[in-house]
Amino acid sequence: MAGDGDVDMAVVGKLLADRGRCRILLALADGRALPASVLASEAGVRASTASGHLRKLAERGLIEVLPTGRYRYYRLRGPEVARLVEVIGRLAPAQPVRSLRAGTRAQALRLARRCYDHIGGRLGVAVTDALRERGLIEGPDGTPDLAAVRGDRIAGGVSDEADYSITTQGHRELPAMGVMLPPALGAVRCCIDWTEQRHHIAGPLGTAVLTGFESAGWVTLAPTHRALRVNERGISGLRDHFGIAWPPAATTRTREQPCHRKGQ
Amino acid sequence: MAGDGDVDMAVVGKLLADRGRCRILLALADGRALPASVLASEAGVRASTASGHLRKLAERGLIEVLPTGRYRYYRLRGPEVARLVEVIGRLAPAQPVRSLRAGTRAQALRLARRCYDHIGGRLGVAVTDALRERGLIEGPDGTPDLAAVRGDRIAGGVSDEADYSITTQGHRELPAMGVMLPPALGAVRCCIDWTEQRHHIAGPLGTAVLTGFESAGWVTLAPTHRALRVNERGISGLRDHFGIAWPPAATTRTREQPCHRKGQ
DNA sequence: ACGACACTTCGGCCAGCACTGAAGTGTCGT
Protein backbone atom coordinates (compact mmCIF):
# COMPACT_ATOMS: atom_id res chain seq x y z
CA MET A 1 0.00 0.00 0.00
CA ALA A 2 2.76 2.42 0.76
CA GLY A 3 4.24 4.49 -2.01
CA ASP A 4 3.77 2.10 -4.87
CA GLY A 5 3.67 3.72 -8.24
CA ASP A 6 5.23 6.75 -6.73
CA VAL A 7 8.69 7.88 -7.61
CA ASP A 8 11.55 6.00 -5.98
CA MET A 9 13.77 8.77 -4.73
CA ALA A 10 15.85 6.40 -2.65
CA VAL A 11 17.76 5.04 -5.62
CA VAL A 12 19.09 8.53 -6.25
CA GLY A 13 19.46 9.14 -2.54
CA LYS A 14 21.69 6.09 -2.15
CA LEU A 15 24.00 7.57 -4.74
CA LEU A 16 24.24 10.75 -2.70
CA ALA A 17 24.76 8.89 0.56
CA ASP A 18 28.47 8.41 0.11
CA ARG A 19 31.06 11.09 0.75
CA GLY A 20 33.27 9.92 -2.06
CA ARG A 21 30.53 10.02 -4.64
CA CYS A 22 29.41 13.44 -3.45
CA ARG A 23 32.93 14.75 -3.82
CA ILE A 24 32.99 13.43 -7.34
CA LEU A 25 29.77 15.26 -8.17
CA LEU A 26 31.06 18.39 -6.49
CA ALA A 27 34.28 18.21 -8.48
CA LEU A 28 32.21 18.00 -11.65
CA ALA A 29 29.86 20.76 -10.55
CA ASP A 30 31.69 23.33 -12.66
CA GLY A 31 30.61 21.52 -15.80
CA ARG A 32 34.02 20.27 -16.80
CA ALA A 33 34.77 16.69 -17.81
CA LEU A 34 37.47 15.06 -15.68
CA PRO A 35 39.29 11.74 -16.00
CA ALA A 36 38.65 8.95 -13.53
CA SER A 37 42.03 9.24 -11.85
CA VAL A 38 41.51 12.89 -10.97
CA LEU A 39 38.09 12.09 -9.60
CA ALA A 40 39.55 9.27 -7.53
CA SER A 41 42.03 11.59 -5.85
CA GLU A 42 39.30 14.19 -5.49
CA ALA A 43 37.14 11.64 -3.71
CA GLY A 44 40.03 10.46 -1.59
CA VAL A 45 39.76 6.81 -2.59
CA ARG A 46 41.67 4.30 -4.71
CA ALA A 47 41.11 4.02 -8.40
CA SER A 48 39.22 0.76 -8.05
CA THR A 49 36.78 2.23 -5.57
CA ALA A 50 36.28 5.33 -7.64
CA SER A 51 35.64 3.21 -10.69
CA GLY A 52 32.76 1.54 -8.88
CA HIS A 53 31.35 4.89 -7.87
CA LEU A 54 31.56 6.22 -11.39
CA ARG A 55 29.85 3.17 -12.78
CA LYS A 56 26.93 3.56 -10.39
CA LEU A 57 26.58 7.26 -11.09
CA ALA A 58 26.64 6.62 -14.82
CA GLU A 59 24.13 3.78 -14.61
CA ARG A 60 21.65 6.10 -12.95
CA GLY A 61 22.24 8.81 -15.48
CA LEU A 62 23.80 11.35 -13.15
CA ILE A 63 27.03 11.48 -15.11
CA GLU A 64 28.15 10.44 -18.56
CA VAL A 65 31.46 9.21 -19.90
CA LEU A 66 33.51 10.42 -22.86
CA PRO A 67 36.15 7.81 -23.64
CA THR A 68 39.27 9.42 -25.07
CA GLY A 69 42.19 7.15 -25.67
CA ARG A 70 43.19 5.53 -22.46
CA TYR A 71 41.45 8.21 -20.46
CA ARG A 72 37.79 8.22 -19.65
CA TYR A 73 36.39 11.66 -19.02
CA TYR A 74 33.31 11.97 -16.87
CA ARG A 75 30.97 14.91 -16.62
CA LEU A 76 27.58 15.75 -15.20
CA ARG A 77 24.72 14.67 -17.35
CA GLY A 78 22.65 17.75 -17.93
CA PRO A 79 21.71 20.83 -15.95
CA GLU A 80 19.22 19.00 -13.73
CA VAL A 81 22.08 17.19 -12.06
CA ALA A 82 23.84 20.49 -11.49
CA ARG A 83 20.64 21.81 -9.97
CA LEU A 84 20.46 18.79 -7.70
CA VAL A 85 23.96 19.51 -6.46
CA GLU A 86 23.05 23.13 -5.85
CA VAL A 87 19.84 22.35 -4.02
CA ILE A 88 21.46 19.77 -1.78
CA GLY A 89 24.39 22.05 -1.16
CA ARG A 90 22.07 24.62 0.34
CA LEU A 91 20.75 22.09 2.85
CA ALA A 92 24.06 20.47 3.71
CA PRO A 93 26.53 21.55 6.39
CA ALA A 94 30.12 22.47 5.58
CA GLN A 95 32.89 19.98 6.05
CA PRO A 96 35.46 20.86 8.67
CA VAL A 97 38.69 22.26 7.31
CA ARG A 98 41.53 19.98 8.30
CA SER A 99 44.54 21.39 6.53
CA LEU A 100 46.09 24.66 5.47
CA ARG A 101 45.78 23.77 1.81
CA ALA A 102 42.14 22.97 2.24
CA GLY A 103 41.68 26.29 3.95
CA THR A 104 43.09 28.36 1.13
CA ARG A 105 41.21 26.28 -1.34
CA ALA A 106 37.94 26.78 0.49
CA GLN A 107 38.61 30.48 0.59
CA ALA A 108 39.23 30.55 -3.14
CA LEU A 109 35.95 28.78 -3.71
CA ARG A 110 34.11 31.21 -1.51
CA LEU A 111 35.61 34.05 -3.49
CA ALA A 112 34.68 32.92 -6.96
CA ARG A 113 33.79 29.62 -8.48
CA ARG A 114 32.16 28.16 -11.50
CA CYS A 115 28.77 26.53 -10.91
CA TYR A 116 28.20 24.40 -14.00
CA ASP A 117 27.34 27.30 -16.28
CA HIS A 118 27.46 30.45 -14.19
CA ILE A 119 29.53 32.25 -11.57
CA GLY A 120 29.07 31.62 -7.86
CA GLY A 121 30.69 32.95 -4.69
CA ARG A 122 31.38 36.56 -3.87
CA LEU A 123 32.09 37.41 -7.46
CA GLY A 124 28.71 36.07 -8.58
CA VAL A 125 26.94 38.11 -5.93
CA ALA A 126 29.01 41.20 -6.70
CA VAL A 127 28.16 41.04 -10.38
CA THR A 128 24.50 40.60 -9.58
CA ASP A 129 24.60 43.56 -7.23
CA ALA A 130 26.37 45.67 -9.83
CA LEU A 131 23.83 44.85 -12.51
CA ARG A 132 20.98 45.72 -10.20
CA GLU A 133 22.54 48.95 -8.94
CA ARG A 134 23.10 50.11 -12.48
CA GLY A 135 19.51 49.31 -13.35
CA LEU A 136 20.35 46.64 -15.91
CA ILE A 137 18.26 44.05 -14.13
CA GLU A 138 15.52 44.44 -11.60
CA GLY A 139 13.73 42.20 -9.16
CA PRO A 140 10.02 41.75 -8.90
CA ASP A 141 8.66 45.29 -8.31
CA GLY A 142 12.18 46.56 -7.94
CA THR A 143 12.86 45.16 -4.50
CA PRO A 144 16.47 44.96 -3.41
CA ASP A 145 18.10 41.63 -2.74
CA LEU A 146 15.53 39.67 -0.84
CA ALA A 147 17.94 37.32 0.83
CA ALA A 148 20.15 40.16 1.97
CA VAL A 149 17.27 42.05 3.46
CA ARG A 150 16.04 39.14 5.46
CA GLY A 151 19.44 37.76 6.37
CA ASP A 152 17.72 34.54 7.19
CA ARG A 153 18.90 31.06 7.87
CA ILE A 154 18.61 28.48 5.22
CA ALA A 155 15.70 26.66 6.79
CA GLY A 156 14.15 29.88 7.93
CA GLY A 157 12.20 30.63 4.81
CA VAL A 158 14.29 32.64 2.44
CA SER A 159 12.52 32.56 -0.86
CA ASP A 160 14.60 29.97 -2.57
CA GLU A 161 14.60 31.68 -5.88
CA ALA A 162 13.65 35.04 -7.14
CA ASP A 163 13.03 36.03 -10.67
CA TYR A 164 14.68 39.17 -11.88
CA SER A 165 14.26 40.54 -15.34
CA ILE A 166 16.42 42.51 -17.70
CA THR A 167 15.49 46.15 -18.10
CA THR A 168 15.44 47.94 -21.42
CA GLN A 169 18.58 49.69 -20.27
CA GLY A 170 20.10 46.27 -19.67
CA HIS A 171 19.24 45.14 -23.17
CA ARG A 172 20.95 48.23 -24.49
CA GLU A 173 24.12 48.27 -22.37
CA LEU A 174 24.97 44.66 -21.63
CA PRO A 175 26.28 43.76 -25.11
CA ALA A 176 28.70 46.67 -24.89
CA MET A 177 30.00 45.18 -21.66
CA GLY A 178 30.92 41.96 -23.38
CA VAL A 179 27.81 40.07 -22.35
CA MET A 180 26.20 38.59 -25.43
CA LEU A 181 22.52 38.18 -24.71
CA PRO A 182 20.90 35.12 -26.21
CA PRO A 183 17.93 36.00 -28.42
CA ALA A 184 15.17 34.42 -26.32
CA LEU A 185 15.71 35.75 -22.83
CA GLY A 186 12.75 36.55 -20.68
CA ALA A 187 13.34 36.52 -16.99
CA VAL A 188 16.56 35.99 -15.12
CA ARG A 189 16.80 33.02 -12.86
CA CYS A 190 18.62 33.63 -9.62
CA CYS A 191 19.63 31.08 -7.09
CA ILE A 192 20.96 31.56 -3.64
CA ASP A 193 24.64 31.13 -3.14
CA TRP A 194 25.39 28.65 -0.39
CA THR A 195 28.44 30.50 0.80
CA GLU A 196 27.05 33.99 0.60
CA GLN A 197 23.37 33.38 1.28
CA ARG A 198 22.61 35.95 -1.35
CA HIS A 199 21.06 35.85 -4.76
CA HIS A 200 23.25 35.55 -7.79
CA ILE A 201 22.34 35.31 -11.40
CA ALA A 202 22.13 31.91 -13.02
CA GLY A 203 20.25 30.65 -16.04
CA PRO A 204 20.85 32.00 -19.54
CA LEU A 205 22.05 35.41 -18.40
CA GLY A 206 24.40 33.79 -15.91
CA THR A 207 25.82 31.67 -18.69
CA ALA A 208 26.19 34.70 -20.93
CA VAL A 209 28.07 36.57 -18.22
CA LEU A 210 30.41 33.67 -17.54
CA THR A 211 31.20 33.08 -21.19
CA GLY A 212 31.63 36.81 -21.68
CA PHE A 213 34.15 36.96 -18.85
CA GLU A 214 35.96 33.88 -20.09
CA SER A 215 36.21 34.90 -23.72
CA ALA A 216 37.40 38.35 -22.66
CA GLY A 217 40.14 36.58 -20.73
CA TRP A 218 39.09 38.10 -17.43
CA VAL A 219 38.83 34.87 -15.49
CA THR A 220 40.43 31.46 -15.73
CA LEU A 221 39.44 28.21 -14.13
CA ALA A 222 41.91 26.77 -11.64
CA PRO A 223 43.46 23.58 -12.99
CA THR A 224 42.56 21.28 -10.13
CA HIS A 225 39.28 22.57 -8.84
CA ARG A 226 36.40 24.77 -9.75
CA ALA A 227 37.69 28.01 -8.30
CA LEU A 228 37.84 30.94 -10.69
CA ARG A 229 40.86 33.20 -10.75
CA VAL A 230 40.51 36.82 -11.82
CA ASN A 231 43.59 38.09 -13.63
CA GLU A 232 44.89 41.60 -14.25
CA ARG A 233 42.70 42.31 -17.23
CA GLY A 234 39.71 41.05 -15.30
CA ILE A 235 40.43 43.30 -12.35
CA SER A 236 40.48 46.42 -14.50
CA GLY A 237 37.53 45.17 -16.53
CA LEU A 238 35.43 44.62 -13.44
CA ARG A 239 36.38 48.05 -12.17
CA ASP A 240 35.73 49.92 -15.41
CA HIS A 241 32.62 48.17 -16.64
CA PHE A 242 30.94 47.03 -13.45
CA GLY A 243 32.36 49.26 -10.75
CA ILE A 244 33.50 46.26 -8.79
CA ALA A 245 36.63 46.53 -6.66
CA TRP A 246 38.40 43.19 -6.90
CA PRO A 247 39.58 41.45 -4.88
CA PRO A 248 37.05 42.60 -2.31
CA ALA A 249 38.18 44.11 0.96
CA ALA A 250 38.40 41.34 3.52
CA THR A 251 35.72 42.87 5.69
CA THR A 252 33.56 39.82 5.87
CA ARG A 253 35.37 37.38 8.06
CA THR A 254 35.36 33.80 6.99
CA ARG A 255 31.84 33.17 8.05
CA GLU A 256 31.40 29.70 9.37
CA GLN A 257 28.70 27.37 8.30
CA PRO A 258 25.44 29.10 9.20
CA CYS A 259 23.41 25.92 9.10
CA HIS A 260 21.48 23.78 11.43
CA ARG A 261 22.52 23.62 15.01
CA LYS A 262 21.78 20.15 16.21
CA GLY A 263 18.81 19.23 18.29
CA GLN A 264 16.02 21.66 17.45
CA MET B 1 43.27 17.26 0.59
CA ALA B 2 40.01 16.10 -0.89
CA GLY B 3 36.91 18.15 -0.41
CA ASP B 4 37.74 19.73 2.91
CA GLY B 5 35.96 22.96 3.59
CA ASP B 6 33.54 22.08 0.89
CA VAL B 7 29.93 21.31 1.58
CA ASP B 8 29.17 17.84 2.91
CA MET B 9 26.30 16.73 0.76
CA ALA B 10 26.56 13.16 1.97
CA VAL B 11 24.88 13.88 5.30
CA VAL B 12 21.79 14.94 3.40
CA GLY B 13 22.27 12.14 0.91
CA LYS B 14 22.26 9.54 3.66
CA LEU B 15 18.86 10.81 4.72
CA LEU B 16 17.59 10.29 1.20
CA ALA B 17 19.15 6.85 0.89
CA ASP B 18 16.34 5.05 2.64
CA ARG B 19 13.06 4.17 0.99
CA GLY B 20 11.07 4.67 4.17
CA ARG B 21 12.42 8.14 4.74
CA CYS B 22 11.83 9.09 1.13
CA ARG B 23 8.23 7.96 1.38
CA ILE B 24 7.84 10.14 4.44
CA LEU B 25 9.16 13.15 2.56
CA LEU B 26 6.98 12.33 -0.40
CA ALA B 27 3.93 12.07 1.82
CA LEU B 28 4.73 15.49 3.20
CA ALA B 29 5.43 16.94 -0.22
CA ASP B 30 2.00 18.50 -0.44
CA GLY B 31 2.87 20.80 2.43
CA ARG B 32 0.52 19.28 4.98
CA ALA B 33 1.56 18.34 8.50
CA LEU B 34 0.93 14.68 9.33
CA PRO B 35 1.17 12.73 12.59
CA ALA B 36 3.90 10.18 13.09
CA SER B 37 1.57 7.18 12.93
CA VAL B 38 0.30 8.14 9.49
CA LEU B 39 3.84 8.62 8.28
CA ALA B 40 4.80 5.23 9.66
CA SER B 41 2.11 3.48 7.66
CA GLU B 42 2.97 5.62 4.67
CA ALA B 43 6.56 4.50 4.93
CA GLY B 44 5.55 0.89 5.48
CA VAL B 45 7.44 0.45 8.76
CA ARG B 46 6.64 0.11 12.47
CA ALA B 47 6.14 3.14 14.62
CA SER B 48 9.48 2.70 16.33
CA THR B 49 11.35 2.68 13.04
CA ALA B 50 9.46 5.66 11.73
CA SER B 51 10.21 7.53 14.93
CA GLY B 52 13.91 7.08 14.32
CA HIS B 53 13.55 8.30 10.75
CA LEU B 54 11.62 11.36 11.83
CA ARG B 55 14.19 12.21 14.44
CA LYS B 56 17.00 12.09 11.91
CA LEU B 57 15.10 14.15 9.38
CA ALA B 58 14.28 16.74 12.02
CA GLU B 59 17.84 16.88 13.32
CA ARG B 60 19.07 17.80 9.85
CA GLY B 61 16.38 20.40 9.43
CA LEU B 62 14.49 18.72 6.62
CA ILE B 63 11.28 18.52 8.62
CA GLU B 64 9.92 20.17 11.74
CA VAL B 65 7.55 18.96 14.41
CA LEU B 66 4.41 20.56 15.81
CA PRO B 67 3.48 18.77 19.04
CA THR B 68 -0.27 18.78 19.58
CA GLY B 69 -1.53 16.84 22.54
CA ARG B 70 -0.50 13.27 22.21
CA TYR B 71 0.02 13.67 18.49
CA ARG B 72 3.15 15.01 16.92
CA TYR B 73 2.61 16.54 13.52
CA TYR B 74 5.52 16.68 11.12
CA ARG B 75 5.86 18.81 8.05
CA LEU B 76 8.52 19.85 5.57
CA ARG B 77 10.73 22.63 6.77
CA GLY B 78 10.52 25.32 4.15
CA PRO B 79 10.24 25.43 0.38
CA GLU B 80 13.85 24.40 -0.21
CA VAL B 81 13.05 20.94 1.04
CA ALA B 82 10.07 20.77 -1.27
CA ARG B 83 12.35 21.80 -4.10
CA LEU B 84 14.77 19.08 -3.17
CA VAL B 85 11.99 16.52 -3.40
CA GLU B 86 10.96 17.87 -6.78
CA VAL B 87 14.47 17.91 -8.19
CA ILE B 88 15.22 14.39 -7.04
CA GLY B 89 11.86 13.19 -8.25
CA ARG B 90 12.76 14.24 -11.77
CA LEU B 91 15.91 12.12 -11.69
CA ALA B 92 14.43 9.09 -9.98
CA PRO B 93 12.69 6.13 -11.59
CA ALA B 94 9.12 5.17 -10.76
CA GLN B 95 8.42 2.41 -8.35
CA PRO B 96 6.69 -0.63 -9.77
CA VAL B 97 2.99 -0.81 -9.09
CA ARG B 98 2.27 -3.93 -7.11
CA SER B 99 -1.40 -3.68 -6.27
CA LEU B 100 -4.68 -2.49 -7.69
CA ARG B 101 -5.04 0.13 -4.98
CA ALA B 102 -1.59 1.45 -5.70
CA GLY B 103 -2.47 1.60 -9.37
CA THR B 104 -5.53 3.77 -8.91
CA ARG B 105 -3.66 5.90 -6.44
CA ALA B 106 -0.79 6.42 -8.85
CA GLN B 107 -3.27 7.34 -11.55
CA ALA B 108 -4.92 9.89 -9.28
CA LEU B 109 -1.53 11.40 -8.57
CA ARG B 110 -0.73 11.62 -12.23
CA LEU B 111 -4.00 13.37 -12.82
CA ALA B 112 -3.72 16.10 -10.23
CA ARG B 113 -1.71 16.51 -7.09
CA ARG B 114 -0.56 19.15 -4.72
CA CYS B 115 3.17 19.92 -4.79
CA TYR B 116 3.79 21.79 -1.56
CA ASP B 117 2.28 25.05 -2.73
CA HIS B 118 1.12 24.55 -6.29
CA ILE B 119 -0.66 22.10 -8.57
CA GLY B 120 1.14 19.29 -10.37
CA GLY B 121 0.10 16.51 -12.72
CA ARG B 122 -2.11 16.84 -15.75
CA LEU B 123 -4.21 19.51 -14.11
CA GLY B 124 -1.17 21.67 -13.45
CA VAL B 125 -0.06 21.36 -17.05
CA ALA B 126 -3.60 21.96 -18.34
CA VAL B 127 -3.94 25.16 -16.35
CA THR B 128 -0.56 26.35 -17.55
CA ASP B 129 -1.52 25.60 -21.14
CA ALA B 130 -4.83 27.41 -20.72
CA LEU B 131 -3.18 30.50 -19.30
CA ARG B 132 -0.71 30.60 -22.13
CA GLU B 133 -3.30 29.99 -24.87
CA ARG B 134 -5.43 32.80 -23.55
CA GLY B 135 -2.46 35.12 -23.49
CA LEU B 136 -2.42 35.61 -19.74
CA ILE B 137 1.15 34.43 -19.41
CA GLU B 138 3.87 34.15 -22.00
CA GLY B 139 7.20 32.42 -22.23
CA PRO B 140 10.47 34.06 -23.14
CA ASP B 141 9.80 35.69 -26.51
CA GLY B 142 6.45 33.99 -26.66
CA THR B 143 7.67 30.50 -27.41
CA PRO B 144 5.25 27.67 -26.81
CA ASP B 145 5.95 25.04 -24.22
CA LEU B 146 9.60 24.25 -24.62
CA ALA B 147 9.46 20.81 -23.08
CA ALA B 148 6.52 19.83 -25.24
CA VAL B 149 8.22 20.98 -28.40
CA ARG B 150 11.36 19.07 -27.76
CA GLY B 151 9.70 16.04 -26.25
CA ASP B 152 13.02 15.16 -24.76
CA ARG B 153 14.10 12.71 -22.16
CA ILE B 154 14.96 13.95 -18.74
CA ALA B 155 18.68 13.59 -19.13
CA GLY B 156 18.57 14.72 -22.71
CA GLY B 157 18.82 18.42 -22.05
CA VAL B 158 15.37 19.82 -21.53
CA SER B 159 15.80 23.24 -20.04
CA ASP B 160 15.02 22.44 -16.47
CA GLU B 161 13.11 25.60 -15.82
CA ALA B 162 11.69 28.30 -17.94
CA ASP B 163 10.59 31.68 -16.85
CA TYR B 164 7.28 32.87 -18.05
CA SER B 165 5.84 36.23 -17.22
CA ILE B 166 2.35 37.57 -16.72
CA THR B 167 1.02 39.70 -19.55
CA THR B 168 -0.90 42.92 -18.98
CA GLN B 169 -3.96 41.00 -20.05
CA GLY B 170 -3.18 38.47 -17.36
CA HIS B 171 -2.94 41.16 -14.71
CA ARG B 172 -6.35 42.38 -15.79
CA GLU B 173 -8.22 39.10 -16.12
CA LEU B 174 -6.73 36.75 -13.57
CA PRO B 175 -8.33 38.34 -10.48
CA ALA B 176 -11.74 37.96 -12.13
CA MET B 177 -10.99 34.26 -12.47
CA GLY B 178 -10.51 33.88 -8.74
CA VAL B 179 -6.72 34.08 -8.81
CA MET B 180 -5.59 36.76 -6.40
CA LEU B 181 -2.25 38.01 -7.59
CA PRO B 182 0.22 38.88 -4.86
CA PRO B 183 1.46 42.49 -5.11
CA ALA B 184 5.10 41.75 -5.91
CA LEU B 185 5.01 39.34 -8.80
CA GLY B 186 7.55 39.61 -11.54
CA ALA B 187 8.22 36.48 -13.46
CA VAL B 188 6.51 33.14 -13.21
CA ARG B 189 8.57 30.21 -12.17
CA CYS B 190 7.76 27.00 -13.99
CA CYS B 191 9.08 23.59 -13.22
CA ILE B 192 8.81 20.42 -15.17
CA ASP B 193 6.29 17.92 -14.03
CA TRP B 194 7.86 14.53 -13.49
CA THR B 195 4.81 12.65 -14.70
CA GLU B 196 3.98 14.85 -17.64
CA GLN B 197 7.41 16.07 -18.67
CA ARG B 198 5.84 19.42 -19.35
CA HIS B 199 6.10 22.80 -17.76
CA HIS B 200 3.63 23.80 -15.12
CA ILE B 201 3.40 26.95 -13.12
CA ALA B 202 4.90 27.06 -9.67
CA GLY B 203 6.17 29.91 -7.55
CA PRO B 204 3.95 32.73 -6.37
CA LEU B 205 1.50 32.48 -9.26
CA GLY B 206 1.26 28.71 -8.74
CA THR B 207 0.44 29.31 -5.11
CA ALA B 208 -2.15 31.91 -6.03
CA VAL B 209 -3.83 29.54 -8.46
CA LEU B 210 -3.93 26.70 -5.94
CA THR B 211 -5.33 28.83 -3.16
CA GLY B 212 -7.80 30.33 -5.59
CA PHE B 213 -9.03 26.90 -6.59
CA GLU B 214 -9.19 25.74 -3.01
CA SER B 215 -11.02 28.74 -1.61
CA ALA B 216 -13.48 28.56 -4.50
CA GLY B 217 -14.12 24.97 -3.45
CA TRP B 218 -13.13 23.58 -6.82
CA VAL B 219 -10.61 21.07 -5.57
CA THR B 220 -10.14 19.14 -2.34
CA LEU B 221 -7.14 17.25 -1.10
CA ALA B 222 -7.57 13.50 -0.71
CA PRO B 223 -7.53 12.56 2.97
CA THR B 224 -4.72 10.02 2.83
CA HIS B 225 -2.42 11.25 0.12
CA ARG B 226 -1.59 14.29 -1.88
CA ALA B 227 -3.89 13.67 -4.82
CA LEU B 228 -6.28 16.50 -5.64
CA ARG B 229 -9.89 15.75 -6.43
CA VAL B 230 -11.85 18.09 -8.68
CA ASN B 231 -15.52 18.27 -7.67
CA GLU B 232 -18.62 19.34 -9.61
CA ARG B 233 -18.14 23.02 -9.07
CA GLY B 234 -14.53 22.70 -10.09
CA ILE B 235 -15.43 20.92 -13.31
CA SER B 236 -17.76 23.67 -14.41
CA GLY B 237 -15.39 26.34 -13.18
CA LEU B 238 -12.50 24.91 -15.16
CA ARG B 239 -14.71 24.69 -18.23
CA ASP B 240 -16.17 28.18 -17.98
CA HIS B 241 -13.15 30.15 -16.85
CA PHE B 242 -10.26 28.21 -18.31
CA GLY B 243 -11.78 26.23 -21.14
CA ILE B 244 -10.47 23.02 -19.66
CA ALA B 245 -12.45 19.83 -20.17
CA TRP B 246 -12.13 17.86 -16.99
CA PRO B 247 -11.51 15.02 -16.47
CA PRO B 248 -9.35 14.86 -19.57
CA ALA B 249 -10.09 12.35 -22.28
CA ALA B 250 -7.99 9.28 -21.63
CA THR B 251 -6.09 9.66 -24.86
CA THR B 252 -2.68 9.58 -23.32
CA ARG B 253 -2.20 6.06 -22.11
CA THR B 254 -0.57 5.62 -18.77
CA ARG B 255 2.87 6.44 -19.91
CA GLU B 256 5.44 4.41 -18.11
CA GLN B 257 8.53 5.81 -16.55
CA PRO B 258 10.43 7.50 -19.36
CA CYS B 259 13.72 7.52 -17.52
CA HIS B 260 17.10 6.03 -17.83
CA ARG B 261 17.42 2.76 -19.59
CA LYS B 262 20.21 0.93 -17.95
CA GLY B 263 23.70 0.70 -19.29
CA GLN B 264 24.24 3.69 -21.54
C1' DA C 1 57.41 -5.29 -29.26
C1' DC C 2 57.86 -3.91 -24.83
C1' DG C 3 56.77 -1.67 -20.55
C1' DA C 4 54.19 2.13 -18.51
C1' DC C 5 49.80 3.78 -17.73
C1' DA C 6 44.51 4.48 -17.15
C1' DC C 7 40.99 2.03 -15.98
C1' DT C 8 37.95 -1.92 -14.72
C1' DT C 9 36.43 -6.28 -12.48
C1' DC C 10 36.64 -9.51 -8.69
C1' DG C 11 36.89 -11.59 -3.93
C1' DG C 12 37.15 -10.85 0.85
C1' DC C 13 36.77 -7.94 4.87
C1' DC C 14 34.42 -4.90 7.93
C1' DA C 15 31.37 -0.96 9.46
C1' DG C 16 27.14 1.25 9.41
C1' DC C 17 22.42 1.15 9.65
C1' DA C 18 17.48 -0.29 9.02
C1' DC C 19 14.43 -3.15 11.34
C1' DT C 20 11.85 -5.15 15.27
C1' DG C 21 9.71 -6.08 19.95
C1' DA C 22 9.66 -4.70 24.53
C1' DA C 23 9.70 -1.26 27.83
C1' DG C 24 9.11 3.67 29.20
C1' DT C 25 6.85 8.62 28.96
C1' DG C 26 3.31 11.72 28.26
C1' DT C 27 -1.79 12.63 26.92
C1' DC C 28 -6.64 11.72 26.33
C1' DG C 29 -11.27 9.71 27.39
C1' DT C 30 -14.38 8.01 30.92
Place this chain on the structure above:
DNA sequence: ACGACACTTCAGTGCTGGCCGAAGTGTCGT
Protein backbone atom coordinates in the same frame (compact mmCIF):
# COMPACT_ATOMS: atom_id res chain seq x y z
C1' DA D 1 -7.82 6.98 38.73
C1' DC D 2 -7.65 3.84 35.24
C1' DG D 3 -6.78 1.98 30.71
C1' DA D 4 -6.19 3.17 25.87
C1' DC D 5 -3.42 5.51 22.84
C1' DA D 6 0.55 8.16 20.37
C1' DC D 7 5.02 8.24 20.51
C1' DT D 8 9.89 7.48 21.90
C1' DT D 9 14.11 4.99 23.48
C1' DC D 10 16.82 0.84 23.75
C1' DA D 11 19.20 -3.62 22.88
C1' DG D 12 19.82 -7.21 19.59
C1' DT D 13 20.00 -9.01 14.75
C1' DG D 14 20.98 -9.27 9.97
C1' DC D 15 21.97 -7.24 5.53
C1' DT D 16 23.68 -3.73 2.46
C1' DG D 17 27.50 -1.62 0.69
C1' DG D 18 32.15 0.82 0.84
C1' DC D 19 36.89 -0.29 0.86
C1' DC D 20 41.22 -2.35 -0.72
C1' DG D 21 44.71 -5.26 -3.29
C1' DA D 22 45.39 -8.27 -7.04
C1' DA D 23 44.57 -9.47 -11.54
C1' DG D 24 42.82 -8.43 -16.26
C1' DT D 25 41.90 -5.26 -20.61
C1' DG D 26 42.83 -1.69 -23.62
C1' DT D 27 45.94 2.41 -25.01
C1' DC D 28 50.09 5.14 -25.39
C1' DG D 29 55.14 6.13 -25.82
C1' DT D 30 59.59 4.56 -27.47
